[in-house]
Amino acid sequence: MSWMTAIPDAAKTYLETKRLDEVECVIADLPGIARGKAVPAIKWDKQAHFHLPNSIFFQTITGDWGEAAGPDGFLEPDMILKPDLGTATAAPWAGDGTLQIIHDAFDQKGAPVPFAPRNVLRRVVDLYAAEGWTPVVAPEMEFYLVARNIDPAKAIEPMMGRTGRPAAGRQAYSMMAVDDYGPVIDDIYEFAEIQGIEIDGIAQEGGAGQLEINLRHGDPIQLADQVFFFKRLIREAALRHDCFATFMAKPIEGEPGSAMHIHHSVLDTKGRNIFTGPQGGETDAFFHFIGGLQDHMPSVIAIIAPYVNSFRRYVRDHAAPINLEWGRDNRTTGIRIPISDPSARRIENRLAGMDCNPYLSIAASLACGYLGMKNEIRPDKRWNGDAYESDDQIPQGLYSALELFDAATDIHAVLGPEFARVYSIVKRAEYNEFLQVISPWEREHLLLNV
Structure with missing residues (x-):
């Protein structure tokens, strides 16, 4: 596993006492939730990237979806996720030896996905x-x-x-x-x-x-x-x-x-x-x-x-x-x-x-x-x-x-116009979900008084 020479010293130290069993390939969505895949170490060693649909960035905090896919429709094309080995770190709560590695998102032409949060920060x-x-x-x-x-x-x-x-x-x-x-x-x-x-x-x-x-x-x-x-x-x-x-x-x-x-x-x-x-x-x-x-x-x-x-x-x-x-x-x-x-x-x-x-x-x-x-x-x-x-x-x-x-x-020009478009659609979908929920305050004060 030659890639191990490129990971941080803390991750190397962790693996001196733990046999690497699994690699968690993770990326942050718009709410900041870790999305990704857990891959057996022997398989991860053989791949340079993996795929996830771009729709993970259209999800609200409830797991529903904003209609942010664009003019082509909700086709959920795969993104190419490439590891940043400098982010490799242990998951010390796991029973077996496990590393977490943050990945960056690219489209199939190799361009950074503009609404991926890490790409937004890198743009700035x-x-x-x-x-x-x-x-x-x-x-x-x-x-x-x-x-x-x-x-x-x-x-x-x-x-x-x-x-x-x-x-x-x-x-x-x-x-x-x-x-x-x-x-x-x-x-x-x-x-x-x-x-x-x-x-x-x-x-x-x-x-x-x-x-x-x-x-x-x-x-x-x-x-x-x-x-x-x-x-x-x-x-x-x-x-x-x-x-x-x-x-x-x-x-x-x-x-x-x-x-x-x-x-x-x-x-x-x-x-x-x-x-x-x-x-x-x-x-x-x-x-x-x-x-x-x-x-x-x-x-x-x-x-x-x-x-x-x-x-x-x-x-x-x-x-x-x-x-x-x-x-x-x-x-x-x-x-x-x-x-x-x-x-x-x-x-x-x-x-x-x-x-x-x-x-x-x-x-x-x-x-x-x-x-x-x-x-x-x-x-x-x-x-x-x-x-x-x-x-x-x-x-x-x-x-x-x-x-x-x-x-x-x-x-928008600084953060990226496409990010701004997607973010607004997803947050408005989330807000509309919230409006469907009746709160205890409403039941307490409106049920019999209005």
């Missing part, structure tokens, strides 16, 4: 490269550990901690709270080490059973791959301890939502941070990037807040931004400038929910900053004080967000 990174820029990102992942829930009609509850009580709530940064579900965290650490994923830190957040994991900054595509892998890793660690991990933006009524904050910086061809000038001051590029976020973020909310539940997170005075203000070391603003040395100057986008597809969310955020720098967009005046006192500056629901997205031709 390539636009930066054409300007001599290298974007750097660092995602922060928030999620909940919750009790097993197999009845959709039942409210989600925090997991039971080792004390026999539901996991500690509203104790942000409490080490005791982290200890309460330490066995799950231990497995997260173990799995991450085996997979070669570097965790920059882990902390209790403000919700009951809510954690945050920070990943070390780096290449946008590699970091999106890590978030993609990490979601599965965390779910598997939770299942070992009879609980669920959820990345819903707002899983528990009355508790804070879960975000995927994205830190941005940009390097020039010599590896210097273009947000910082020769004397350590902030540059025009720094302010233009902020201006791009302010100007274009409303148009991509449908990507970074992709479900009806996503908008339940945007609640005034409840640990999530409702604005596009920018401020220094101010967590009430949608765009925050963290404390840092000049060389590490960065811009934090606090708007994305953890329910997003990491490839698409990072691509959308970078696209806004790119347009800001290309078009030299100046930001509004820096916000001082509590930004919850500002006006709402983002759409109030998925339908409104999709209306803004459909009209944003400048964003």
